[in-house]
Amino acid sequence: MGKVTIYSVALAAGVSLATVSRVLNHPEKVKTETRERVLKVIEELGYRPDAIARGLASRKTTTVGILVSDVTRASVAEMFGGISDIAIQYKYAIKLFTAPENIDYDELFKTIIAERVDGLLLLNDELDHQQVKELLDICEKNGVPVVLANVLFDDPKVPSVSIDYEKASYELTRLMIENGKKEIYILSTVRTYNVNEKKELGYTKAMEEAGLEPKIFRTSGDTSVNRKHFDGYFHDKHLDAAIGVRDSIAVSFMNYVRENGKRVPEDVAVAGFQNTKYATLASPSLTSIDIPVYDLGAVSMRFLTKLMNNESIDDVKVILNHYIVRRKSL
Amino acid sequence: MGKVTIYSVALAAGVSLATVSRVLNHPEKVKTETRERVLKVIEELGYRPDAIARGLASRKTTTVGILVSDVTRASVAEMFGGISDIAIQYKYAIKLFTAPENIDYDELFKTIIAERVDGLLLLNDELDHQQVKELLDICEKNGVPVVLANVLFDDPKVPSVSIDYEKASYELTRLMIENGKKEIYILSTVRTYNVNEKKELGYTKAMEEAGLEPKIFRTSGDTSVNRKHFDGYFHDKHLDAAIGVRDSIAVSFMNYVRENGKRVPEDVAVAGFQNTKYATLASPSLTSIDIPVYDLGAVSMRFLTKLMNNESIDDVKVILNHYIVRRKSL
DNA sequence: CTGAAAGCGCTTACAG
DNA sequence: CTGAAAGCGCTTACAG
Secondary structure: OOOOOHHHHHHHHOOOHHHHHHHHHOHHHOOHHHHHHHHHHHHHHOOOOOHHHHHHHHOOOOEEEEEEOOOOOHHHHHHHHHHHHHHHHOOOEEEEEEOOOOOOHHHHHHHHHHOOOOEEEEEOOOOOHHHHHHHHHHHHHOOOOEEEEOOOOOOOOOOEEEEOHHHHHHHHHHHHHHOOOOOEEEEEEOOOOHHHHHHHHHHHHHHHHOOOOOEEEEEOOOHHHHHHHHHHHHOOOOOOEEEEOOHHHHHHHHHHHHHOOOOOOOOOEEEEEEOOHHHHHOOOOOEEEEOOHHHHHHHHHHHHHHHHOOOOOOOOEEEEOOEEEOOOOO | OOOOOHHHHHHHHOOOHHHHHHHHHOHHHOOHHHHHHHHHHHHHHOOOOOHHHHHHHHOOOOEEEEEEOOOOOHHHHHHHHHHHHHHHHOOOEEEEEEOOOOOOHHHHHHHHHHOOOOEEEEEOOOOOHHHHHHHHHHHHHOOOOEEEEOOOOOOOOOOEEEEOHHHHHHHHHHHHHHOOOOOEEEEEEOOOOHHHHHHHHHHHHHHHHOOOOOEEEEEOOOHHHHHHHHHHHHOOOOOOEEEEOOHHHHHHHHHHHHHOOOOOOOOOEEEEEEOOHHHHHOOOOOEEEEOOHHHHHHHHHHHHHHHHOOOOOOOOEEEEOOEEEOOOOO
16 A cells, blocks of 8 residues: 655655655754645655654654552542543653552563663652662663652652652651541551551651651542441451542542441541542542642653753752542541 | 664674574574573573664564544543453564544554554544445555454454343343333433444334333433433333443432432342443442453454464354343342 | 665564 | 565664
8 A cells, every 4th residue: 555654755746765864853044945845745655654654763762661559449440531641742752651569570671771761750659669769770771761640758868659648648648647536546457558657657656746656547449348448457446537448449438437337526536548439429428638640640750851852950858749639538 | 872782792702693583583493502592692681673674674573552532532542451451472562552532544544554554453442434344455455454342343254252232231130020010211322333233223122022112312422421411301101110231320310319218129120231330330239231242352452463374263253241240229 | 954874673574 | 494684664873
């Protein structure tokens, strides 16, 4: 069917292929008249430079990689939204890499490099410190800039965009204390994500400052299992408030509490993190820390474009604002 | 830092680069001894062929495109899970394309072609018939196979993987009727997705067969707006059951109903589609049609690999099974 | 401002 | 079974 290449354009416009290339990449170097003629032919033929050939020749693929452990999380989808919108704006393509449970990370990282992305976004918080370090190393060695999005990593030189989860959790706990609650639990996860550790930290700090005893309960991320955990542990405990590190945990706990004849928030106040749809749809509606997930994606992506273009960076650690959305559960 | 290329490997192994390439692509053509020597060097040097160069030379990028209008939907995330797992298995990379509201589709389609994917998965249901057709045309012209995943499209020759939504909706409506419900509404969306049209169709069929009057109410997809719509429309209506075309709509309606002093399911039975987390976390828990979203992704991707490898196909239209998950709301 | 030529890192007929 | 060479479709110094 005769693929339209740079040669066909050059031929039809009566110029060399170098000129066609220049029209596309350095239009200011081409005489207006020539440029317009070439542009017209490009338009007529519907020519688009082959991204692969261009990538090989220019050593830039205009593609960013996104690495995420678990794509199925709803927050990931939301983050993709932000990433994608900015990527379109800056004309970057997106290559998606996932890291299932028992993957060989070394192989995965090599694949990412071999796929020749110009930059990489690491989403979320499921690689451990060592793995993140290896990833950063191999990327650095290959000149691929990385931005951590919603990943906590202590090295002050590593670019990242995140939330101050410790502060958020501190504030939420304070709010409960100010409402007269004393027996406040935090419902965290068994698998310790850095993010959830920070939430535990902020909670603990607020409790201790108030002379209250911090009580951490760790459950599975899986809502279908939560219920039994709750029942097994809380049936003989007394409490008057609980913070879920995720909305789904909080809602799940709220249901448990109500089924046991207690009122929310009068007997037990509950709050969550993330401000997902669950929070609005729960009854009573759930007070939750709003995490600007879309923005986490968008800002990280914008940050990455700057790194890829060697633009100057104000601050390597970007913290986005959270805020408490008060609803009926607290 | 001296990038490891096929030349470095050839040099170190004392063979030509053609042989190195063969070891990787047609190992049976290389003498065992030579092959092992080369493999050892590859291992030692940590060589990985550059995907871009390989793509250009071989005319295959081993990359599939995924086109989706709205990435932020939770069901999309779940589908990515299935796609990604199969893609890893078959060693395909994934390029993600999104189509925001007012995008120039022609440009987008050209971009997808220019990005040189070996195959394309179209997810979900937000392009209209004409747009899908144009996409299929341009892909066909460029030899890029396409599989529609959860997209309804009538042409019997176009490969697709989906659910029989009409049947699912019919069954759900029947169930309500058998439970003695008579004033049954379907809560659909203002923007008419093909998928939701099918749900309306199945519902209408069941109602008419039973001599009942079908009542379609269309609301926004946005849960924060739903509430007002419901109030404005239903405050003076009588009904004893409702089907939400999405779980979120169903839950939202359930909340509305309960706040108006009615009991679910005794006064008003409610059911939804998709069987998301919302369904479990709602109170009462929501009866919902389970859509195997992960499988939709996985099966589509597997299907696409077959097309890309010219394997024989049993049936171009694949329908996955749905089933009703009974909970307390119906 | 424009063209001829080299090169990006591979794959794959073609000889031998 | 292996190597030399052409070619994939571009970009970019280098001359002119």
